[in-house]
Amino acid sequence: xxxxxxxxxxxxxxxxxxxxxxxxxxxxxxxxxxxxxxxxxxxxxxxxxxxxxxxxxxxxxxxxxxxxxxxxxxxxxxxxxxxxxxxxxxxxxxxxxxxxxxxxxxxxxxxxxxxxxxxxxxxxxxxxxxxxxxxxxxxxxxxxxxxxxxxxxxxxxxxxxxxxxxxxxxxxxxxxxxxxxxxxxxxxxxxxxxxxxxxxxxxxxxxxxxxxxxxxxxxxxxxxxxxxxxxxxxxxxxxxxxxxxxxxxxxxxxxxxxxxxxxxxxxxxxxxxxxxxxxxxxxxxxxxxxxxxxxxxxxxxxxxxxxxxxxxxxxxxxxx
Amino acid sequence: xxxxxxxxxxxxxxxxxxxxxxxxxxxxxxxxxxxxxxxxxxxxxxxxxxxxxxxxxxxxxxxxxxxxxxxxxxxxxxxxxxxxxxxxxxxxxxxxxxxxxxxxxxxxxxxxxxxxxxxxxxxxxxxxxxxxxxxxxxxxxxxxxxxxxxxxxxxxxxxxxxxxxxxxxxxxxxxxxxxxxxxxxxxxxxxxxxxxxxxxxxxxxxxxxxxxxxxxxxxxxxxxxxxxxxxxxxxxxxxxxxxxxxxxxxxxxxxxxxxxxxxxxxxxxxxx
Numbered sequence: 286x287x288x289x290x291x292x293x294x295x296x297x298x299x300x301x302x303x304x305x306x307x308x309x310x311x312x313x314x315x316x317x318x319x320x321x322x323x324x325x326x327x328x329x330x331x332x333x334x335x336x337x338x339x340x341x342x343x344x345x346x347x348x349x350x351x352x353x354x355x356x357x358x359x360x361x362x363x364x365x366x367x368x369x370x371x372x373x374x375x376x377x378x379x380x381x382x383x384x385x386x387x388x389x390x391x392x393x394x395x396x397x398x399x400x401x402x403x404x405x406x407x408x409x410x411x412x413x414x415x416x417x418x419x420x421x422x423x424x425x426x427x428x429x430x431x432x433x434x435x436x437x438x439x440x441x442x443x444x445x446x447x448x449x450x451x452x453x454x455x456x457x458x459x460x461x462x463x464x465x466x467x468x469x470x471x472x473x474x475x476x477x478x479x480x481x482x483x484x485x486x487x488x489x490x491x492x493x494x495x496x497x498x499x500x501x502x503x504x505x506x507x508x509x510x511x512x513x514x515x516x517x518x519x520x521x522x523x524x525x526x527x528x529x530x531x532x533x534x535x536x537x538x539x540x541x542x543x544x545x546x547x548x549x550x551x552x553x554x555x556x557x558x559x560x561x562x563x564x565x566x567x568x569x570x571x572x573x574x575x576x577x578x579x580x581x582x583x584x585x586x587x588x589x590x591x592x593x594x595x596x597x598x599x600x601x602x603x604x605x
Numbered sequence: 606x607x608x609x610x611x612x613x614x615x616x617x618x619x620x621x622x623x624x625x626x627x628x629x630x631x632x633x634x635x636x637x638x639x640x641x642x643x644x645x646x647x648x649x650x651x652x653x654x655x656x657x658x659x660x661x662x663x664x665x666x667x668x669x670x671x672x673x674x675x676x677x678x679x680x681x682x683x684x685x686x687x688x689x690x691x692x693x694x695x696x697x698x699x700x701x702x703x704x705x706x707x708x709x710x711x712x713x714x715x716x717x718x719x720x721x722x723x724x725x726x727x728x729x730x731x732x733x734x735x736x737x738x739x740x741x742x743x744x745x746x747x748x749x750x751x752x753x754x755x756x757x758x759x760x761x762x763x764x765x766x767x768x769x770x771x772x773x774x775x776x777x778x779x780x781x782x783x784x785x786x787x788x789x790x791x792x793x794x795x796x797x798x799x800x801x802x803x804x805x806x807x808x809x810x811x812x813x814x815x816x817x818x819x820x821x822x823x824x825x826x827x828x829x830x831x832x833x834x835x836x837x838x839x840x841x842x843x844x845x846x847x848x849x850x851x852x853x854x855x856x857x858x859x860x861x862x863x864x865x866x867x868x869x870x871x872x873x874x875x876x877x
Binding site for chain 1: 726728835838858
């Protein structure tokens with residue numbers, strides 16, 4: 286068991302390492318001049334010598350491997366460098382934005398799991414009911430609608446037509462307090478939850494149906510085990526694979542945040558990464574990608590460990 | 606289910622395919638009948654409501670949305686189709702090797718797929734997009750490189766299953782060349798799975814193109830595509846210019862739904 290956990294942790298570290306190399310190499314292969322980020326429109330006035338001086342100062346004339354090594358050792362020391370755009374330290378930018386994304390993730394993931402469990406279990410218990418068929422169809426429909434459009438539809442509904450909720454940002458200028466924060470969070474969370482909840486509940490619903498048609502249920506029925514007891518057992522059995530399923534969808538949540546945060550001008554990591562791309566702000570980009578990677582990989586690790594604790598089948602397979 | 610009811614059910618599902626084919630046909634033949642140039646700026650007719658001249662209205666610099674939606678369809682559908690074909694080919698080869706060889710090779714190859722899947726795909730795409738900024742070719746390469754994993758997994762599973770069947774084992778026994786076994790026996794027996802995965806990959810590609818173009822890192826902004834047309838859409842929605850985003854949005858949703866429902870129908874009919 287300990288061996289499995291250690292193996293799993295080493296694997297996560299390896300994934301992060303691969304990810305950092307890929308991202309670093311890619312970003313460095315990109316055409317474009319960071320001098321442009323610093324001087325913007327005035328870059329054309331720089332002479333060749335001045336440009337070289339800037340590149341030397343930023344260390345861009347050294348070989349790629351050296352730069353990666355330097356960057357990694359700085360990174361491990363917790364120093365992520367300074368933004369080319371405004372000279373702010375990347376640590377500071379990320380500590381400002383990270384809580385926003387984490388809050389969005391925590392709330393939307395939690396809600397998605399809870400709602401899909403309730404809906405999925407109910408629908409699986411009543412096969413061929415309206416809700417059962419409804420979920421199947423909605424999950425196909427929602428899968429087909431890009432979350433950008435879901436977000437835009439929600440803005441239209443709640444901000445334009447009903448005027449209940451603000452359409453962007455995290456807080457109003459003069460308002461303070463929790464109520465205002467929550468109000469700004471609702472549409473973003475709703476978008477993320479909507480785009481995942483139907484496929485999640487469909488997974489539970491189909492799993493429950495499959496369990497219900499299995500041999501042990503037939504035997505239990507034949508032996509007069511009460512319906513209620515059967516459902517309790519079946520429910521547990523069908524929720525165990527769901528843990529793994531939910532865990533494997535963590536990256537898709539963060540993919541979604543890139544879009545959702547941009548639509549709602551929500552100051553999180555995703556919108557930071559999108560903002561850094563057109564201006565080639567390498568340190569911000571690398572920091573953002575790496576931190577997102579760490580968050581995603583550690584959430585997946587956590588889900589796997591929960592799975593290990595709750596899933597006897599997996600535990601037996603691990604111990605063998 | 607009675608025979609009549611079943612037939613109706615099938616017909617209803619065929620409608621999705623029919624709608625999609627009509628959309629494709631109308632888009633691809635649109636250059637023959639649209640009245641406006643898709644990039645022509647007309648500053649006297651900015652943000653017009655839908656009317657008899659401009660069926661879908663005009664956008665913020667006076668371009669005709671009807672023409673742009675149809676032309677954008679050509680771009681979006683072609684990009685999605687090409688990335689699907691390329692991604693499926695990669696997935697077929699990768700999953701095929703993994704499933705056919707098996708053992709340690711399979712273990713390593715599938716672990717690699719797991720690793721790639723655990724990186725949020727939008728972030729990979731954004732990183733890649735810096736290498737090929739604002740080129741359709743670059744977008745196609747990136748999208749193909751990030752959508753082959755499902756295909757690889759399914760094909761691997763299928764090949765492992767087929768490897769254990771009698772006719773493949775017999776073929777091995779008869780010393781039939783491996784190439785023939787892989788392509789003629791195993792790949793052709795997986796055709797249905799390939800088609801089903803293709804439909805979902807295609808729908809996914811339309812969605813991805815929309816998201817990337819919305820973020821401004823997809824198809825170059827001067828080429829109309831469905832994704833590009835909803836760029837900044839929330840601002841138009843907030844200012845009451847609903848038609849700018851509505852029509853491309855509807856086209857994206859309808860075509861992706863048609864493809865998804867067709868795939869779902871094939872899956873239900875032939876697999877389970």
